[in-house]
Amino acid sequence: MSEASGSWRTLFGYVRPYRGLLALGGALTLISSLTGLAMPLLAKTVVDAFGAQRPLTGPLLALTVTVLVGGALVGALGRYVLERMGEGIVYSARVRLVDRMLRLRVSEVDRLRPGDLLARVTSDTTLLRVVFTSGLVESISAAFMLAGALVMMAVLDGFLLLVTLAVLVLVGGLVGLLMPRIKNASEQAQASVGEMGAVLDRVLQAFRTVKSSGAEGREITAVAAAARRARDRGVAVAWWTSLAGTASWGAAQLTFVAVLGVGGARVASGALTVSSLVAFLLYLFYLVAPIAQLIQGATHVQGGLAAAARIRQIESLPGEEPADGFSGRVDAAPAGVTFEGVVFRYGDDRPAVHRDVSFTAPAGGMTALVGPSGAGKSTVFALLERFYERQAGRIAVDGRDIGHWPLAELRAAIGYVEQDAPVLDGTLRENLLLAAPHAREADLRRALRLTRLEDLVTRLPAGLDSMVGHRGVMLSGGERQRVAIARALLRRPRLLLLDEATSQLDAVNELLLREVIAEVAAETTVLVIAHRLSTVAGADLIVVMEDGRVRATGTHAGLLHGDALYRELATTQLLTRPA
Ligand SMILES: Nc1ncnc2c1ncn2[C@@H]1O[C@H](COP(=O)(O)OP(=O)(O)OP(=O)(O)O)[C@@H](O)[C@H]1O
Numbered sequence: 001m002s003e004a005s006g007s008w009r010t011l012f013g014y015v016r017p018y019r020g021l022l023a024l025g026g027a028l029t030l031i032s033s034l035t036g037l038a039m040p041l042l043a044k045t046v047v048d049a050f051g052a053q054r055p056l057t058g059p060l061l062a063l064t065v066t067v068l069v070g071g072a073l074v075g076a077l078g079r080y081v082l083e084r085m086g087e088g089i090v091y092s093a094r095v096r097l098v099d100r101m102l103r104l105r106v107s108e109v110d111r112l113r114p115g116d117l118l119a120r121v122t123s124d125t126t127l128l129r130v131v132f133t134s135g136l137v138e139s140i141s142a143a144f145m146l147a148g149a150l151v152m153m154a155v156l157d158g159f160l161l162l163v164t165l166a167v168l169v170l171v172g173g174l175v176g177l178l179m180p181r182i183k184n185a186s187e188q189a190q191a192s193v194g195e196m197g198a199v200l201d202r203v204l205q206a207f208r209t210v211k212s213s214g215a216e217g218r219e220i221t222a223v224a225a226a227a228r229r230a231r232d233r234g235v236a237v238a239w240w241t242s243l244a245g246t247a248s249w250g251a252a253q254l255t256f257v258a259v260l261g262v263g264g265a266r267v268a269s270g271a272l273t274v275s276s277l278v279a280f281l282l283y284l285f286y287l288v289a290p291i292a293q294l295i296q297g298a299t300h301v302q303g304g305l306a307a308a309a310r311i312r313q314i315e316s317l318p319g320e321e322p323a324d325g326f327s328g329r330v331d332a333a334p335a336g337v338t339f340e341g342v343v344f345r346y347g348d349d350r351p352a353v354h355r356d357v358s359f360t361a362p363a364g365g366m367t368a369l370v371g372p373s374g375a376g377k378s379t380v381f382a383l384l385e386r387f388y389e390r391q392a393g394r395i396a397v398d399g400r401d402i403g404h405w406p407l408a409e410l411r412a413a414i415g416y417v418e419q420d421a422p423v424l425d426g427t428l429r430e431n432l433l434l435a436a437p438h439a440r441e442a443d444l445r446r447a448l449r450l451t452r453l454e455d456l457v458t459r460l461p462a463g464l465d466s467m468v469g470h471r472g473v474m475l476s477g478g479e480r481q482r483v484a485i486a487r488a489l490l491r492r493p494r495l496l497l498l499d500e501a502t503s504q505l506d507a508v509n510e511l512l513l514r515e516v517i518a519e520v521a522a523e524t525t526v527l528v529i530a531h532r533l534s535t536v537a538g539a540d541l542i543v544v545m546e547d548g549r550v551r552a553t554g555t556h557a558g559l560l561h562g563d564a565l566y567r568e569l570a571t572t573q574l575l576t577r578p579a
Pocket residue numbers: 110346353371372373374375376377378379380576
């Protein structure tokens with residue numbers, strides 16, 4: 001399927017649910033155009049009546065007024081119906097795109113930029129609105145009006161029509177040449193809006209780092225540069241559009257002068273009546289609006305096609321099977337984990353992150369993963385959650401290959417606490433209920449007690465309904481971690497994956513975290529990526545990873561004697577060090 005036909009398919013896919021409104025709006029617009037077409041004929045009748053010194057009859061006047069007022073009212077109603085449909089299309093496109101985005105594979109989203117994705121939902125979709133309103137429907141009605149006017153002109157005077165057509169063909173050719181440029185410029189303009197969103201998002205995501213680096217000025221310049229590119233491309237669209245507009249306006253003037261000159265001569269020679277020339281000129285006048293509408297409509301369609309292409313890029317990315325809304329009863333028994341000869345790389349062109357990872361974390365209790373930075377510890381968690389698929393080897397949870405688990409059931413069985421930003425903007429309650437929206441108040445209280453968050457809730461001005469800020473900035477690092485653990489626990493996981501914070505926690509928070517992990521490990525399996533000696537000291541099993549492999553497993557005491565790397569990591573108290 002070519003890109004253009006794919007974009008058309010996308011566009012028609014959006015309009016399908018609104019075909020009733022489209023037909024109604026289109027019919028009303030067409031009726032209004034037809035009443036417009038009747039006006040010059042009525043004018044001719046009036047002029048003829050004056051010429052023959054006949055008085056204007058009541059019915060003729062009434063007909064003229066009815067056609068005029070009725071046409072305007074029907075036209076207004078048609079526009080409203082079409083605009084309504086346009087809003088509906090934008091709404092559906094947004095909902096569908098967001099649905100698609102949130103169901104993409106993590107590996108696909110890694111390659112996209114959040115700011116650009118945001119622009120596709122907020123900005124590109126708005127361009128779809130005009131495709132079917134001032135784009136297609138008005139163009140069709142303009143084409144209809146154009147054809148009608150041409151027929152009437154042929155009836156009035158064939159020779160004058162030929163003069164008119166010669167000029168129109170010239171303009172048509174010129175505009176046809178301009179259309180691909182308008183589409184290109186629109187596509188680039190939308191892409192640069194996305195680019196600007198991406199640059200801005202980069203700054204907002206690392207607001208404090210940008211400030212502490214004194215980089216505001218440079219980042220403002222970077223956003224301004226992206227905004228300038230968007231402006232320049234917008235100006236390019238305006239340039240090609242106005243060129244097309246000027247061509248149509250010039251053509252109208254040229255035709256008018258030519259018809260007036262030739263028509264005047266024909267009236268003088270007696271080949272044409274004055275009333276026919278007046279009617280012809282009125283029809284000519286009528287041509288200007290539909291031609292301008294056709295050009296504008298074509299421009300809108302080009303913009304819409306460009307937007308549809310960008311939306312389609314996202315829609316055509318591979319998604320994963322639905323993984324939310326698991327409603328089955330989860331067996332709450334702790335689940336063990338097995339890795340056997342796992343090989344994994346993040347992309348075909350990337351080095352292997354897991355070369356041969358094998359270990360078994362028994363059901364229940366705590367297993368700690370340690371090793372130098374970049375050893376592949378967080379990747380173990382990403383593979384367990386099936387954010388990425390391994391290339392070789394076997395990964396099993398509760399003895400069952402994770403490829404054989406329905407994704408929703410697998411993720412419902414696992415609680416995952418990531419290291420960075422584990423808290424979302426919103427209230428504390430919303431954060432806790434994210435993974436278990438129907439959790440009972442008693443369970444909520446129990447999770448808060450278990451994660452030592454009761455004091456925090458009492459301290460906050462609005463308790464559980466206090467806002468925690470973007471990425472939870474209003475909480476301390478330790479509190480964020482514990483909120484994330486409480487959230488994961490509310491799902492009653494059979495396996496809890498905990499990526500411990502690398503930043504230093506104060507002694508109180510560190511002690512609290514240790515207590516929480518120990519208590520949670522009593523009721524479920526805990527797999528923790530440990531960065532602190534205090535965490536591994538309480539582990540039932542320690543897995544030492546290095547360079548994509550497991551180099552040793554054992555207890556703290558055993559590994560202190562048996563593994564040099566572990567001894568080194570443990571004696572520095574810091575269980576991660578640069579590779
Ligand atoms: N999404 C990703 N895309 C591409 N490469 C990645 C991705 N995530 C991690 N990597 C690479 O994979 C390697 C292992 O990363 P991983 O996060 O598993 O290490 P780690 O042992 O958890 O390190 P740390 O203790 O520093 O968090 C790193 O070299 C990293 O650059």
